Amino acid sequence: MHKIPTLFLRDPENRKRLLPEVAPECAWVTEGEGVATRKYDGTCVLRDEAGKWWARREVRPGRAAPPGYLALSTDPVTGKAMGWEPMGGSTFLRFHTEALAGGEDFAPGTYELVGPRINGNPESVARHTLLRHGWAAPEVAADFAAAPRDFAGLRAWVTARPYEGIVWHHPDGRRAKLKVRDFGA
Structure with a gap:
């Protein structure tokens, strides 16, 4: 990512x-x-090939990365590192857990986590939901x-x-x- x-x-x-x-x-x-x-207005999450969930995370220069963070790139203008944080350590964990409660089997790939407590719910959804990118x-x-x-x-x-x-x-x-x-x- x-x-x-x-x-x-x-x-x-x-x-x-x-x-x-x-x-x-x-x-x-x-x-x-x-x-x-x-383009959906939420937060990006990833299900990897092993079935593990990750949350997109930016780390500003001079800030410590969270445990287990996988840095993938750094913006040359802002100095922010972009990468993945294990979902278990993310502030979005409880919303992600709600989105998974429907029992759907999610294929590996990236999704947008949207819902009532994400970015003021601009997608106007009733419950936290995962939307496959490109869908x-x-x-x-x-x-x-x-x-x-x-x-x-x-x-x-x-x-x-x-x-x-x-x-x-x-x-x-x-x-x-x-x-x-x-x-x-």
Whole structure:
């Protein structure tokens, strides 16, 4: 798990603002490659091949990593380390436990943990739930498949929808994202 790059470059004077220039590592999106999917607003969790659950965790420079932490990358701009914390030590454990209570058998992969106590529940779900990354209801998937891939078109498209944003998945594993808040909405 690496931090997903934002499709457009950030303004060096104001990192909350995007410039209408495509980030070089994301040019494949504007070239029509990859599949657009819905970005959910929760917290990322992972079920590994051994069946163990992990929570995404950022560790700021100068802070101690939690026990068992698996650092995967460091953001060169902020110095934050990104990685996985064992779910047993995560502050999200009780919400994750509730999400698992339905008895569903979750395949290895990444999921978004959403619910009443996660980020103010922007997904408006009644109970804590795990949503597989890349999954969407058919009508939502069709809407995302038709999303534009240029700056002005995407600004209008993402700000007109009630979602956190969009994530493109390239067949080779690369990803790119764009959040509605990137446009100040």
